[in-house]
Amino acid sequence: MRDSVVLSRSRVVLVLATVLALLTVFDVVLHVAIDQVEPLRISGNVVVLVAALAVLVVPLARRPWVPAAAGTISLVLNLVFIVLDGIGPLGAVLVAVSTALCAAIAILLARQVR
Secondary structure: OHHHHHHHHHHHHHHHHHHHHHHHHHHHHHHHHOOOOOHHHHHHHHHHHHHHHHHHHOHHHOOOHHHHHHHHHHHHHHHHHHHHHOOOHHHHHHHHHHHHHHHHHHHHHHHOOO
């Protein structure tokens, strides 16, 4: 029973990391498409994308601190952007969802038995 729970958590982590990577790519492509290239927001997206891809591809990167650090760095960069320039509703939703996904992945990785 315990092995199946660990296996299903691993699958959920991989699915969430995939969703996070796709969401991040969507956000960057959207910025470029509407000609609103915002370096702070895109830098945050790049950090999250690298972490999501690392979790997907590199088994040693499946540690709770990887998505936690990426989510924190991204959130700080986005908060600086918000203070300086403000943000629209879609941007706020994208920041909130990506931060929540990073947190969820970190929690699931922390709960896995090593």
